[in-house]
Amino acid sequence: MEKKEIIKEYKNGELTIAWKPQKCIHAAICVQELPKVYNATAKPWLTIENASTKELQEQIKKCPSGALSYTMMNEEETESVTTETKVNILLNGPLMVFGTLEITHKDGDIEIKEKATAFCRCGASENKPYCDGAHKKIEFTG
Numbered sequence: 001m002e003k004k005e006i007i008k009e010y011k012n013g014e015l016t017i018a019w020k021p022q023k024c025i026h027a028a029i030c031v032q033e034l035p036k037v038y039n040a041t042a043k044p045w046l047t048i049e050n051a052s053t054k055e056l057q058e059q060i061k062k063c064p065s066g067a068l069s070y071t072m073m074n075e076e077e078t079e080s081v082t083t084e085t086k087v088n089i090l091l092n093g094p095l096m097v098f099g100t101l102e103i104t105h106k107d108g109d110i111e112i113k114e115k116a117t118a119f120c121r122c123g124a125s126e127n128k129p130y131c132d133g134a135h136k137k138i139e140f141t142g
Helices: 029-033 053-060
Strands: 008-011 015-019 068-072 086-089 095-098 101-104 110-113 116-119
Touching (some): 029 053, 053 068
Antiparallel strands (some): 095 116, 101 110
16 A cells, blocks of 8 residues: 655645655755755754745755655746656765656556755665665664
8 A cells, every 4th residue: 555645735826735645765964054954853844934045946956865855835846857867876875867868667557757856875765765764873874
C-alpha cells in the first residue's frame, strides 16, 4: 500500500512554500542558511515571515532533496524542464542528481523526477533507491 504524500504549505502573501516531509533528507541546508526561518524544534518549524521573499527563494533553490519548493502567488504557474543534468556527491551523504530524470524501478514502474533527486549511497535507506537521511543515523562516511 502506497503512503499518501504529505504536503505542508506556508504563505507570506507573495509566495507559498510547499514542504514535503517524506522527501526531506535532513541535510539541514535550510536551517544553516536561514535559522531565523527554519527551526526543527519549534512548532511550526517554519516561520515564513522571518525572511524576505527573495531570501526564501534563494534558500529553497538550494534544497538538495526537493522537499522544499515554492510558487509565486498571482503568477501563472509555469513548468520548467531542466535539460542539463548535474551530479554532486555530498560528503558523507547522498548522490544528488539535478535535472529531469526518468527512473525505471526493478518492478518496471517508471517514475519522473524533476529538479533534484537524492540517491542513497550508504545502503541504509528504507526508501531505496532514494536517500531518507539514514546516513546520519549510521554515521556513514564517504
